[in-house]
Amino acid sequence: MDIKDIKALYKFLRDTDIVEIDIEEEKGKLRIKRGCVLPREEAAYAAPVTAPSPAKTVVEAAPAKPDNVMVVTSPMVGTFYRSASPEASPFVEMGGIVKNGQTLCIIEAMKLMNEVESEYAGRIVSILVENGQPVEYGEPLFHVEASK
């Protein structure tokens, strides 16, 4: 399996619900994890792809976050909501294009609602927290790939 295959595989996975896959070949092992539930920024950027290694060991080699990928963090401790109400559709979806100033989510702390807005124009490349989950101050919520 070469880098082209991995890219194709990742592209395929992106359109499915599969969040983790392990592939073992003679040449080595490959693990792809794609997740939205990565509470810490350093945990991963979008989809960490573990490169196949010559030895039969798994090396977790998350690529560095490109410079044009911006992190939107939580301004306060609270609960993360992706929509204005449980029935409403999410403010933004994975892969969605956002404008500067567009609402990305709501953080609630004790009935104080804070609409978090994107400070960047670009594309949502990661949603790092699940709807309804608690978040800490400064916790990364989204990765936005800024438009050039």
Add this chain to the structure above:
Amino acid sequence: MQTKDAAEVRIIRLLRAEGGQAVSGSAISASLGISRAAVWKHIERLRLMGYDIDAQPRKGYSLDPDHSRPFNNVEIAASLKTSLVGRAVYYYPALASTNATAFELGRANAPDGTVVIADSQTGGKGRLGRRWESPPGVNLYTSIILRPPVAPVLAHHLTFVAAVSVAGAVAAFIGRRPAVKWPNDVLIDSRKVAGILLEMDSEPDRVNFVVIGIGVNANLKAKAMPSAIRDIATSLSMITGHGVDRAALACALYSELEKWYKIYLDGGLAPVLEAWRGWFASEGKQVRVAAFGRTIDGVCAGVDVDGALLVRTQAGKVERVVSGDVETV
């Protein structure tokens, strides 16, 4: 928009001060520093707003002190005893939501303490997109813009400032102590009489403003309530058996809010939380917290220093809750 210094507000104050006696047009004109023709125009506008102003040749204008007071921003601005909260009063017969309008005003640099009032709301909102019943002519729907000099992480303190203010105003108005449900619903006989929802506009390191939205069921009658809330809501008039002057209620609320906001700015959350605990009725009781698909059952162990609800589960673990619906069971 009206302020304490607006001409119509000052005219109402002048006429009220005379307790029904006539004030000449030239006296009003001299006091306000405007022409007699301008005074006449303002009087005409005040009449259209519902003020029963009598005009007699050679005597002047008078306002019957026994006449019922209208509900509008002139009345509120003329009755206010505050210096910050209500320094600018916006009144609308109908709005989608006072919070939404206050938010727009906040973004347009409306000053600290600006208030928005609507006689009715078409999209009155509660937490997480829930509806706040907002028919015309009966209740108080108001939003207050505050610009606290605190970091966004502390802005939820204003939830408790708002809760003690509303509870205090309700208690003063009906002579009965309400209970506060965490964090800020105000209940009488276990039924909701007032709800509060706060929205914030912030930068990473500073709060631009917080909008405190308050809905008080003032003169709503049980039969006018939708069936969905009839068993869980009440109103001040249902408790007292007589009608409530909404302008006076608004002024009482703004006075309490100004008082507690100053206490908060001077002394932090601690004195506010201490007062809040005095209204809080769930401590020591069995509670169930519904928080987005998760349910926590246990005994309420009060609130943490930051206001988070503490629930001791059967396993003996104390859970901290920062958002959710709490019911005593």
